[in-house]
Amino acid sequence: MATVLVTGGTGVLGQHIVTRLRVRGHDVRVLSRRAGAGTHVGDLTTGAGVRAAAAGADLIVHAASDFRKFGKPDVVQTRNLLAEIGDVSHLLYVSIVGIDRIPFRYYQRKLACEDIIAGSLLPHTILRATQFHDLIAAVLHQAGRLPVAPLPTDFRFQPVAAEDVAVRIADLIEGRPLWRREDFGGPEVLTLAEMAEVWRAGHRGSRPIVPVRLPGAIARGFRAGYNTCPDHTEGTQTWAEYVATDPAAAYRVR
Numbered sequence: 001m002a003t004v005l006v007t008g009g010t011g012v013l014g015q016h017i018v019t020r021l022r023v024r025g026h027d028v029r030v031l032s033r034r035a036g037a038g039t040h041v042g043d044l045t046t047g048a049g050v051r052a053a054a055a056g057a058d059l060i061v062h063a064a065s066d067f068r069k070f071g072k073p074d075v076v077q078t079r080n081l082l083a084e085i086g087d088v089s090h091l092l093y094v095s096i097v098g099i100d101r102i103p104f105r106y107y108q109r110k111l112a113c114e115d116i117i118a119g120s121l122l123p124h125t126i127l128r129a130t131q132f133h134d135l136i137a138a139v140l141h142q143a144g145r146l147p148v149a150p151l152p153t154d155f156r157f158q159p160v161a162a163e164d165v166a167v168r169i170a171d172l173i174e175g176r177p178l179w180r181r182e183d184f185g186g187p188e189v190l191t192l193a194e195m196a197e198v199w200r201a202g203h204r205g206s207r208p209i210v211p212v213r214l215p216g217a218i219a220r221g222f223r224a225g226y227n228t229c230p231d232h233t234e235g236t237q238t239w240a241e242y243v244a245t246d247p248a249a250a251y252r253v254r
């Protein structure tokens with residue numbers, strides 16, 4: 001059994017990773033900026049508390065990210081993490097499918113983080129996953145609060161259960177470093193129109209959807225499905241199964 005530090009262990013994905021690793025008997029540390037939310041208080045943007053949290057850890061899962069700021073602090077956070085940790089036998093970085101093909105600012109910053117980790121001497125694995133069910137649910141929930149819901153219904157996604165991704169991450173971090181692992185995606189590729197239809201059927205009173213065709217390279221990338229990996233449909237829970245679980249309590253709108 002190993003001592004594992006999970007950054008982002010309080011997040012949507014991170015909570016599943018922590019649960020999974022604890023079930024497997026590991027000593028799991030959770031870094032959080034908020035006292036009481038994890039096992040160790042620390043801030044990756046300043047580096048405060050990170051060295052103490054990482055001291056003696058064999059393995060690190062780096063799942064922290066700041067999507068609200070479109071990942072602006074992520075590069076500094078990743079550099080600080082690498083500067084503050086000692087010799088670890090394996091670091092896993094959670095990334096996103098298609099970040100090298102869609103010129104979305106958040107994705108470009110994730111790519112920069114991948115490069116920092118790949119250029120370090122640390123034994124590592126980078127795992128790219130597709131969008132989590134919870135993220136799409138949050139978008140549809142927010143859209144449903146407007147009088148009408150304008151949505152880029154032609155965007156493609158391959159939504160995956162965060163829990164499925166966490167299982168893959170637990171498997172990977174226990175194994176040897178693979179540098180870059182094959183992408184991990186949900187069981188099916190769907191348009192946002194198809195996903196919204198399932199969502200609306202499960203949520204009475206949802207507002208009518210107005211299809212919007214967005215211009216630009218980012219929209220073209222999502223329309224083309226560059227964010228999907230149809231050759232890797234290892235996630236088990238479908239979007240319809242997720243919606244049937246009544247995810248209103250599960251997703252978080254921050």
Ligand SMILES: NC(=O)c1ccc[n+]([C@@H]2O[C@H](COP(=O)([O-])OP(=O)(O)OC[C@H]3O[C@@H](n4cnc5c(N)ncnc54)[C@H](OP(=O)(O)O)[C@@H]3O)[C@@H](O)[C@H]2O)c1
Nearest residue numbers: 008010011012013032033043044045064065130131132135
């Ligand atoms: N969401 C998706 O659809 C998706 C898909 C594929 C890959 N990913 C990747 O998976 C990872 C997890 O995503 P998520 O959606 O689960 O994230 P999330 O719910 O937004 O959680 C973000 C986490 O980052 C931590 N964090 C942020 N800034 C920090 C700082 N300065 N110091 C320490 N911790 C900090 C937060 O901890 P505290 O708030 O407790 O401090 C929180 O635990 C990310 O790398 C993301 O890019 C996400």
